[in-house]
Amino acid sequence: MALLEIRDLHVSVDDTEILRGVDLTVPAGEIHAVMGPNGSGKSTLAQALAGHPSYTVTRGEVLYDGRDLMAMSAEERAREGVFLAFQYPVEIPGVANAYFLKAAVNAIRAHRGQEEMDAMEFLGYLRQRLKFVEMDQSFMSRAVNEGFSGGEKKRNEILQMAVLEPRLAILDETDSGLDIDALRIVAGGVERLRDPSRAMILVTHYQRLLNYVTPDYVHVLMDGRIVRSGGKELALELEAKGYDWLKQETA
Amino acid sequence: MTAPPVTRHPVSEKDQYLQAIATLAGQRDAAEPVWLARLRNVAADRFRRLRFPTIHDEEWKYTSVAPILRGSFTSPPGGAPATVSNDDVGKTIVDTDGPRLVFVDGRYVAELSRPVTGSAEMVATLPHGVDADPDTIEAHLGRLATTADNIFSALNTALLSDCGVIVVPRGVVLDEPIQLVFVSALDHAAIAPRMLVVLGAASAATIVETYVSLGSPEAFTNAVAEIVVGEGATLSHFRVVDEAEGTVHIGRTEVRQGSDGAYESLTVFASAALGRHDLAVHLDGPGATCTLNGLTLARGSQHLDSHTLIEHAAPHGVSRQLYKGILADHARVVFNGKIVVRPGADGTDARQANQSILLSREATVDTKPQLEIFADDVRCTHGATVGQLDPEMIFYLESRGIGEDAARTLLTYGFASELIRDIAHAEIRRYLARLVTRRVRSGEADALPETLDFVFQV
Numbered sequence: 001m002a003l004l005e006i007r008d009l010h011v012s013v014d015d016t017e018i019l020r021g022v023d024l025t026v027p028a029g030e031i032h033a034v035m036g037p038n039g040s041g042k043s044t045l046a047q048a049l050a051g052h053p054s055y056t057v058t059r060g061e062v063l064y065d066g067r068d069l070m071a072m073s074a075e076e077r078a079r080e081g082v083f084l085a086f087q088y089p090v091e092i093p094g095v096a097n098a099y100f101l102k103a104a105v106n107a108i109r110a111h112r113g114q115e116e117m118d119a120m121e122f123l124g125y126l127r128q129r130l131k132f133v134e135m136d137q138s139f140m141s142r143a144v145n146e147g148f149s150g151g152e153k154k155r156n157e158i159l160q161m162a163v164l165e166p167r168l169a170i171l172d173e174t175d176s177g178l179d180i181d182a183l184r185i186v187a188g189g190v191e192r193l194r195d196p197s198r199a200m201i202l203v204t205h206y207q208r209l210l211n212y213v214t215p216d217y218v219h220v221l222m223d224g225r226i227v228r229s230g231g232k233e234l235a236l237e238l239e240a241k242g243y244d245w246l247k248q249e250t251a
Numbered sequence: 252m253t254a255p256p257v258t259r260h261p262v263s264e265k266d267q268y269l270q271a272i273a274t275l276a277g278q279r280d281a282a283e284p285v286w287l288a289r290l291r292n293v294a295a296d297r298f299r300r301l302r303f304p305t306i307h308d309e310e311w312k313y314t315s316v317a318p319i320l321r322g323s324f325t326s327p328p329g330g331a332p333a334t335v336s337n338d339d340v341g342k343t344i345v346d347t348d349g350p351r352l353v354f355v356d357g358r359y360v361a362e363l364s365r366p367v368t369g370s371a372e373m374v375a376t377l378p379h380g381v382d383a384d385p386d387t388i389e390a391h392l393g394r395l396a397t398t399a400d401n402i403f404s405a406l407n408t409a410l411l412s413d414c415g416v417i418v419v420p421r422g423v424v425l426d427e428p429i430q431l432v433f434v435s436a437l438d439h440a441a442i443a444p445r446m447l448v449v450l451g452a453a454s455a456a457t458i459v460e461t462y463v464s465l466g467s468p469e470a471f472t473n474a475v476a477e478i479v480v481g482e483g484a485t486l487s488h489f490r491v492v493d494e495a496e497g498t499v500h501i502g503r504t505e506v507r508q509g510s511d512g513a514y515e516s517l518t519v520f521a522s523a524a525l526g527r528h529d530l531a532v533h534l535d536g537p538g539a540t541c542t543l544n545g546l547t548l549a550r551g552s553q554h555l556d557s558h559t560l561i562e563h564a565a566p567h568g569v570s571r572q573l574y575k576g577i578l579a580d581h582a583r584v585v586f587n588g589k590i591v592v593r594p595g596a597d598g599t600d601a602r603q604a605n606q607s608i609l610l611s612r613e614a615t616v617d618t619k620p621q622l623e624i625f626a627d628d629v630r631c632t633h634g635a636t637v638g639q640l641d642p643e644m645i646f647y648l649e650s651r652g653i654g655e656d657a658a659r660t661l662l663t664y665g666f667a668s669e670l671i672r673d674i675a676h677a678e679i680r681r682y683l684a685r686l687v688t689r690r691v692r693s694g695e696a697d698a699l700p701e702t703l704d705f706v707f708q709v
Contacts, residue, residue: 050650053642078652090647094665094672103661104651111652143665160651 001066002027003199004168008060010224011041011048017058018044020224028167029196033210033235034203036221037243042203043087045221046172050084051077064168078104079111083166085157087173092144097156100144101126101163108164129162133189151182158189169193170201175209187212207239220246264303264320268441271325272298272409286389287411294398294408301402313585313617314556318525319499324441324471333436335465337363343463343493344432345682351430352415356470357442359413363432371425371456372418384418392447395477395505403501407443407475414445417458421451421481428457428489428676435462435470435494444474450484452509457487459679462502464495464522472523474502480512482536488516489679492523493686496551500526510536510565517670519683520547520555521690531560534568534596544670545574548690549582549614556585563596563626570600575670576607577663577691578614588633589621596626603633608640608666610659663691 004026011019018041026032036042048055049062051074062069069077092100105125106116117125130137133155145153154174161169174186190200190213202209210218210232218234219226222243227250228234238246272295279288303320304311335355340363344351352375353363359375367373372384392414398405415431433444448458462472472494480486492500500523508514520526532541541561549555561570576584586605607616620633640662648658667687674680 052646074646074649075652075654078650084650086647086650090641090643092644092647092662092665094668095661100648100651100653100661103653103657104648107652107654107657164651 001063003065004069004201005063006060007062009045009048009057009062010059011044012056012058013044013054018224019048021060022221022224022226024219024226026168026199026201028199030216031190031194031200031202031213033215033218034201034221034226035205035207035218035235035238038205040221041224042205042221043172044224046084046087046170046201046203049077049170050074050082075107078164078166079108081167083161083164083169085154085161085169085171085174087176089145089148089153089157091146091148093146095144096141097144098123098126098140101140101160104160104164126163129159132162132192133159134185135159150177151179154178154182154186155189158186162189162193165193167197168199168201170203172203173205174202175204175206183209184212207235210235222246222250265298267323267325268406268410269299271441275410275412284385284389287392290393291409291411294393294405294411297398298402298405298409301400301405303402310558313583313587314525314527314554316499316501316525316527319471319501324439333465335360335363335434335436339465340432340434343434343465344430344461345428345459345678347428347430347678349427349430351432353432353434354413354415354444355434356437356440357410357413357433357444359415367417367425367429370420370423371429372416372420373429374416376413384416387418387449388416388447391449391477391479393477395479395507396475396503401503403473404475404503407445407473410443411445414447416446417448417456419450419454419456419484422453423451424455425457428459428679430459430461433460433462433472433474434465435468435472435498436465437470438468439470440468441471441473444472446476448476448478448486448488450479450481450486450512452482453484454481455485457489457676457679459489459491461489461491462494462500464498467495467497469495469497471499472501474500476502476504478504478506478514480506480508480514480539482509483511484509485513486515487675488514489519489683490516490528491519491683491686492521492526492528493519494522496522496524496553498523498526500528502526502528504528504530506530506532506541508532508534508536508539508541511538512536513539514541516541516543517674517683518543518545518557519686520545520549520557521686522553523555524553526553526555527558528556529558529560531562532570533562533564534570535564537565538567539565540569540571542571543574544572545586546667546670546687547574547576547584547586548667548687549576549584550579550690552581554583554585556587558585558587558589560589560591561601563590563592563599563601565596567598568596568600570602572601572603573670574605575667576605576616577610577667578607578616579610581611581613583615584617586616586618586635587621588619590623590631590633592622592624592626592629592631594625597628599626599629599631601629601631605633605635606666607635607637608663609637610640610663660692664688667691
């Protein structure tokens with residue numbers, strides 16, 4: 001069985017239906033790109049999978065490792081290995097990055113019945129992971145995302161992914177707003193985390209990120225449904241032709 | 252506050268205190284200076300004439316002192332003082348080897364105290380202490396915390412006996428914080444803590460004033476502090492009220508600053524069933540600066556009221572004020588921040604902010620800025636915000652595996668930490684981080700460590 005199976009998923013926000021029957025299967029070890037025009041429901045899919053309380057599932061199901069994902073609370077999903085890299089990472093004033101990460105790691109370890117990491121052990125681990133995203137250690141004593149540039153926030157998301165080692169990672173427009181150096185660093189971090197036991201979903205508007213990270217499959221989301229799936233060449237086709245031709249084709 | 256007329260309440264409300272005042276008068280040391288006896292007598296006389304405030308008095312409209320009038324507090328506790336060990340004290344205050352004066356139920360306890368090293372002076376009992384530096388004490392004691400229109404200060408002064416006095420001579424810079432610790436241990440005791448801090452010109456010091464309880468006595472603490480910051484002197488002042496939850500705490504702090512003096516305070520109001528703190532800072536000399544920070548942590552049915560007054564009386568004064576409140580359950584918090592800019596105090600720059608977080612629907616905050624400006628070229632701003640924890644922040648933490656209770660605790664701590672993270676003295680910072688962590692912890696968050704201060708050690 002695939003790690004993630006989404007079947008006929010309908011999701012509403014404030015009584016407005018955004019996802020209208022999404023079917024998507026992502027096995028462990030694969031990277032899938034979900035592309036689509038603005039307003040197609042990409043971020044809704046990402047947020048709903050992470051368990052944001054504003055998104056209501058009205059129909060369909062999501063199986064994660066064979067279990068009903070939508071029945072789990074947000075923190076339970078995270079502890080079971082689901083990770084969302086936010087499109088707009090939230091600033092948490094007064095809570096240092098290092099403390100936040102340590103609390104997260106230990107919450108997840110406790111859930112798995114593992115021993116807590118002490119401060120020294122954690123710092124060693126953190127230093128090693130910081131290299132994945134070429135981040136300076138000074139970021140760790142700063143408040144979570146507070147005063148970070150757009151690129152720094154996105155790198156911080158990838159750092160969190162590297163530290164938490166999820167089984168299913170969903171990256172919501174992690175490439176948007178990045179300059180070319182930041183994009184290279186973020187992509188490098190994603191590549192380093194490619195693993196036979198890990199599935200990744202890259203939600204993106206542009207093909208740009210896919211120059212650096214090669215997806216196994218590309219899906220196009222329009223009007224709340226996956227309207228086409230293909231290999232990495234589909235991304236290039238979208239880049240060349242835009243989304244309009246698909247709209248006409250599927251209308 | 253205008254002087255209220257003759258007693259309207261039944262005399263019995265004051266009887267217990269009047270008796271205590273009379274007892275104390277009978278025990279006086281014959282050697283005590285005349286001015287000290289006069290100071291007490293005048294205060295006793297005023298206490299007799301003044302009445303306790305009611306919510307019909309503008310300055311007390313949010314806070315009823317009825318619990319003090321109803322409570323059967325005895326003052327001052329006679330007989331042997333409660334037995335308090337060094338360990339008991341160490342656990343409740345900033346744990347350093349530095350100098351400290353410890354008072355238990357209003358009485359100075361030499362065995363628990365440690366002298367200040369170097370050239371500052373520290374005395375704890377009157378009248379004997381008066382010999383140490385009679386002129387300085389006479390010049391300042393009772394001059395700032397006047398009793399003409401304040402019944403609580405009148406009562407405190409009428410009962411004046413043991414008093415923490417710190418005198419830092421001109422040019423002396425003390426690196427080590429000096430602690431003044433006021434412990435309440437006896438149930439139903441009315442205690443009248445008193446302190447006087449005088450910083451000579453160009454001196455510098457850090458003072459930590461702590462009110463704590465041993466056990467859970469229901470006491471009435473009526474504290475008065477007078478502080479003089481000399482020309483070009485720098486005082487960093489921490490005032491922490493962490494007494495038992497049944498305590499009634501009335502506190503008054505009066506600060507006078509000379510030219511170019513700098514006064515910085517952090518007031519942490521964490522306990523008391525009913526609490527009121529009046530902090531008045533008078534910037535008397537040109538170029539004086541003050542930073543008044545406050546953190547009020549209220550839960551249950553606590554009622555904590557902070558009144559501040561910043562008086563810009565000379566040109567080019569700078570004042571900065573940030574008071575934060577964290578309210579849970581049915582708690583009520585009051586912040587009344589008054590800034591007065593006197594004629595001639597041109598070029599004054601005053602900023603005030605009050606921020607509150609309500610953790611429950613039943614908590615209430617009353618916030619009231621008052622600006623009175625009579626000078627030119629003045630910059631005066633104020634702002635107040637009241638909010639809840641941001642659900643997007645909670646979700647962000649949950650999406651990383653942190654449980655809801657722990658997420659709320661972390662965010663609440665984060666809100667408070669702005670006032671703590673930059674404290675230069677590591678022991679004071681850790682002490683306050685622990686205190687705040689203990690107070691903001693909820694539910695599952697018990698799994699969090701004793702202090703969230705890990706933050707600062709990376």
